[in-house]
Amino acid sequence: MSVVCLESLTFGLGHLVRAADALGEPLVLLTRDPAYYAYELERLPPDALDVVEIDTFDVELVADRLHRTPGLRGLISSTDTWTLIGAELSERLGLPGLDPAVLRLTRDKAAVRNRLHDAGLTRGRATDVTGHGTEEVLLKEVGLPAVLKDTAGTGSQNVWLVRDEPELAAALDEAAGRELKGRLFAEPYFSGPVYSAETLTWAGRTRLLGVSSRLMSPEPHFREEITAFPVAFPEARRAVLERWLGEVLAAIGYTDRFAHVEFVLTTGGPEVVEINPRIGGALVGEGMCRALGVNVYEAMIETALGRRPRLMDAELPGGPAVAFVLGYPAAPGVFTGVAGLDRLTDMPGSPAWYPVRSVGDAIEHLADSRGYAGIVYAEAETAELATHHAVAAANAVQVLTEPLPPSGAPDREASGG
Helix, strand or coil: CEEEEECCCCCCHHHHHHHHHHCCCCEEEEECCHHHHHHHHCCCCCCCCEEEECCCCCHHHHHHHHHCCCCEEEEECCCCCCHHHHHHHHHHHCCCCCCHHHHHHHCCHHHHHHHHHHCCCCCCCCEECCCCCHHHHHHHHCCCCEEEEECCCCCCCCEEEECCHHHHHHHHHHHHCCCCCCCEEEEECCCCCEEEEEEEEECCEEEEEEEEEEEECCCCCCCEEEEEECCCCCHHHHHHHHHHHHHHHHHCCCCCEEEEEEEEEECCEEEEEEEECCCCCCCHHHHHHHHHCCCCHHHHHHHHCCCCCHHHCCCCCCCCEEEEEEECCCCCEEEEEEECHHHHHHCCCCCEEEECCCCCCEECCCCCHHHCCEEEEEEECCHHHHHHHHHHHHHCCEEEEECCCCCCCCCHHHHCC
16 A cells, blocks of 8 residues: 655655654655655655656556555645646546546636635635736736736745736736746735635545745735734634635635635735635644644645544644744855754744755745745744744844856856756
C-alpha cells in the first residue's frame, strides 16, 4: 500500500512523512528536483520515504510511474502548480479526489469571483481584460479602485492595484508584456486587513481550524511579509466566519479536504481574495501543527485515502501561537547568505531561520513572494506576542545579496558555481 505525493510545498514534508508512518502508509514523493526539499529531507532518515526524480509536468510519464506503484491507494497534490495535473491523474487512476471541475474552478480566480457573486457572497464581479475598449469596460463594470491580476497566478505575482486612470493605463501596458499562467482580469479592490482561513471540509461540512493574519507591504504592491496564527477572533464572530466560509466553499462545490481561503475584512463584512485547494504555504502548516497541538497532515493522508479525517471532530489540545516573517533582501542580486543568525539564540520566542534560497541563487523580484530567501519563525502565548517576537528576530538578521552579473555573463545558479 502506498500514498504518492506529486511534489509538495517547500515545508511540511517531514510532518507528512510522520503522518503517513502513524497511519501505516508508505509515502512516495515524485519530484522534478529533490534539492527543492533539501531542508526537509536533510532532517529525515534516509529511508523515511521513497523519493523518485521524474518530470512531474509530463502527465503520461507520471501516469506510467503511478501505474507501476505497488498498492497505490492515494495521490496528494498540494501545490497550485500541480493541482490540475494531480486531479487529472486521480480521476484517470480511479483514486479518491475532488471533482476535477471543482479544482479547475479554484484555479480560475475570475470564475470563482463570479460564482460567489451569483450566490450573493461578494459585492463585486470580475471581468476579463481583453480586446479594444478595455479601459472603458473596466471602468464601467468594475470601477476604481480595482485590482488587475492573472486568473491562475500564484505568490502575488502579476497583480496590479489601480486607483486612478493613469495607474490603469500603466498597469495594462505592463501586463501586456507579461507571460500569464491564465488570463488577465479585473475585480474590485476591497480595503481592509487581509487574513487567510485554514479550513478542513468533509462531505460538504467545513471546520474552521483557525485564521492566519496576513500583514502586507504598503500599496500598491501585495507582497506578503508577516503571518501569525491563530488570530484571536471573539467566539461569536468566529462562528459567523465559519458559517460564511462553509457557504463560500459550498458555492464552488468544494466538498472535501483542506482549503486556504484568503479574505479581506471590510466594513461590509468579509470578502474573498482567492480560494486555494490546499493547506497554507510557507510555514502555515508548521504553525498549525504547533498551535493546534496535532499533526494536521494526518488529515491530508486520510482524505487522500477517501476516509473521513479524524481532525474534523478532534478536540485540539492547543500549543503556542506562532508567527513568521519573510526575509527579503534590501536589493535584488545574487544571494550570498544571511547575517545575524547567531543572535537568534538570545532572543525570546525560540526564533529560528527556515531557508528557502541557496547561496548563489539569483533574486530578481522583490515586489512579490519570489523575493524572499528564508523565513524567521517565533512563538509566544498569543499570535500578537508571537508577531512581536518574530519581528524583533527578523530585525536582527539581514539577507545579503551582491549585484547580479552583467547580462550575458554566466550566473552562479545556471553554472552550478
